[in-house]
Amino acid sequence: MAQSVKPPPFRPHPFFARCYARLAGPALEKAGVAEHRERLLAGLTGEVIEIGAGNGLNFPHYPPEVTRLVAVEPEPNLRALARDRAATSPLPLEVHEARAERLPFPDASFDAAVACLTLCSIADPPAALAELHRVLRPGGQLRFFEHVQARTSGMRRLQRVLDATVWPRLMGGCHTGRDTLATLTAAGFTPTTVDRFDFPETRLPTPAGSHILGTAVRGDHAGAP
Known part of the structure; x- marks a missing residue:
């Protein structure tokens, strides 16, 4: 069943979007994020939805066994760049203007879902994860790669x-200290693999440095919205 609660209003961040596309995104690629994208998406098959797809940096890393890729991005500048990248992709790829908290797709539409460096900035993560639970088929996978709440109390206070x-x-609305693993579990997902690591590797810890990458499976029922 679709979410009945109206999500908070979407607030575009055009300046941040342009800076991310021109500076932050390339800096992450240089720091080695491509390796984590490959791990995140390896082995995916069938119909897949990616929320908060940004400017489409994940697109080249999807395996050819994906028969349909639906990318959702609410930010106009990033969405335009994603559509440009999608036009050169060999995959059957659609880029939609939509929010993760209210996905315009029927129940049980997809075999897998991807959340990559996006749940930190979504206004209502529980609603977004409930929507992913809804549009996934029973037993469908959620692949996630996110920066999350730090493991030390001092860094959590700073976050x-x-x-x-x-x-x-x-x-651009990003939050450094969200407990994303707890949120996706509450939404009805069962984590099956979770890798915790710092990225990028720096001498001093950073507020957005604690990451998780893993897979969760859609349970039989969603958590409370």
């Missing part, structure tokens, strides 16, 4: 301060 003040305003 709380940053998330309550400047970080979301400067970084």
Whole structure:
């Protein structure tokens, strides 16, 4: 059943989107994020939905066994870049204007879903994950690669301060300290593999450095919205 609760209004961040596409995105690729994208998407087959697809940096890493890829991106600047990238992809690829909290697709439409560096900035992560649960077929996979709540208490305190003040305003709505694993579990997903690591590797820990990458399976029922 579709979400009945209206999500918070979408707030575009055009300046951040342009900076991400020109600077932050390429910097992450240079730091080695492509290896993690490959791990995230390896072995996917069938019909797949990716939420918060940004400018489409994941597209080249999808395996050819994916028979349909639906990419959702609400930010106009990033969506336009994703459509340009999709036009050169060998995959059957669609880029849609939509929000993860309200997906315009029927129940049980997809074999797998992908959330890559996006749940940190979605306004309502529980609603987004409930929607992914809805559009996945029973037993469908959720692949996730996200920066999350730090493992040390000192860094978690810093994350709380940053998330309550400047970080979301400067970084396109991003939050550094979300407990994404707990949120997806509450939404009805059962994690099957979880790799925790710091990225990029730096001498000093950074507020957005703690990452998880893994797979979860859609359970029989969704968590409370």
